[in-house]
Amino acid sequence: MSETSEEFPESWYGLADPTQFWMEWRVLAFLAQLRALRMDLDAPLRVLDVGAGSGALRAQLEAATRWTIDISDTNPAVRAHCIPGRGEAWIYDVAERSAERIGRYDAVLLFDVIEHADAPATLLRDAAAHLQAGGRLFVNVPALPVFHSGYDRVAGHRRRYTRRSLRAEFEAAGLRVLEVRYWGLTMLPMLVARWLVQRGDPRDAAEGERWIRSGFEPPARSVDRLLRFLARTETRWLSPAPCGTSLLCAGELSA
Numbered sequence: 279m280s281e282t283s284e285e286f287p288e289s290w291y292g293l294a295d296p297t298q299f300w301m302e303w304r305v306l307a308f309l310a311q312l313r314a315l316r317m318d319l320d321a322p323l324r325v326l327d328v329g330a331g332s333g334a335l336r337a338q339l340e341a342a343t344r345w346t347i348d349i350s351d352t353n354p355a356v357r358a359h360c361i362p363g364r365g366e367a368w369i370y371d372v373a374e375r376s377a378e379r380i381g382r383y384d385a386v387l388l389f390d391v392i393e394h395a396d397a398p399a400t401l402l403r404d405a406a407a408h409l410q411a412g413g414r415l416f417v418n419v420p421a422l423p424v425f426h427s428g429y430d431r432v433a434g435h436r437r438r439y440t441r442r443s444l445r446a447e448f449e450a451a452g453l454r455v456l457e458v459r460y461w462g463l464t465m466l467p468m469l470v471a472r473w474l475v476q477r478g479d480p481r482d483a484a485e486g487e488r489w490i491r492s493g494f495e496p497p498a499r500s501v502d503r504l505l506r507f508l509a510r511t512e513t514r515w516l517s518p519a520p521c522g523t524s525l526l527c528a529g530e531l532s533a
Contacts, residue, residue, distance in 0.1 A: 294332060296337045305342070311416075314457065324346055325383055326349075326379075327347050327348070327350070327386075327387045329394075330350060333363055335347075336365065345385075348365040348383075350368045372405045373404045381407070386416070389418040390418055390419065394435065395436070402415065402451035403451040409530075409531060416527070419439045420438040420523065421438055421439055421525045425473040426473075427477055431479060432479075432486040433490060440525075441460075448529045452532050454529055457528045459526050460521050461519055461522045462522035462523035463516060465508075465522070
């Protein structure tokens with residue numbers, strides 16, 4: 279089984295820059311979760327980022343921690359966009375369970391990956407096989423299924439999640455859930471607006487490309503500044519949020 283049944287649109291790799299507002303918001307929310315779970319950001323942990331694309335998340339986390347992060351993806355197209363880091367980079371499917379990689383890592387990340395998969399629990403189980411004893415697995419997914427839109431379909435999202443449905447995926451994979459939290463509360467009006475405007479499917483590939491781009495590029499510099507302000511404010515003063523556009527989940531292998 280491959281990691282995902284539908285690869286990300288290639289345009290994603292050019293847009294998902296470590297300094298892009300949504301990417302920064304996501305890592306701020308994740309760092310808040312790590313602190314709540316008392317993860318040691320100064321320890322030299324070995325981490326695997328599955329479905330890592332260009333490695334934007336690795337670049338962000340290696341700048342904020344002493345972790346060394348290996349990245350893997352199944353799409354050879356990411357080689358053209360790969361950002362260098364302390365760790366290695368491979369074209370690798372965790373379902374292969376390579377003997378040299380099994381049981382090697384302190385943590386495994388699957389950020390914005392399992393919503394693309396035919397069998398998310400199987401993917402989680404394969405990824406978790408790469409953990410050392412006591413290691414933790416972290417995911418980020420889009421939240422609130424009611425707002426699944428044409429944008430989601432163009433982006434290859436088979437589903438959006440609730441806390442309950444994400445917890446169920448972890449439990450089906452034999453993982454004990456440590457915490458599930460929303461983030462992106464103040465982005466909810468944007469999610470609703472996108473759902474209203476993009477409820478159908480794009481007329482052609484060019485329109486689909488515009489939908490992807492509009493989901494990542496604020497229409498004006500002032501909007502970008504506002505979104506960054508909201509990201510900093512929310513992750514500092516309202517974390518975890520009572521609801522949000524995305525969900526972070528942390529788990530570990532059940533005894």
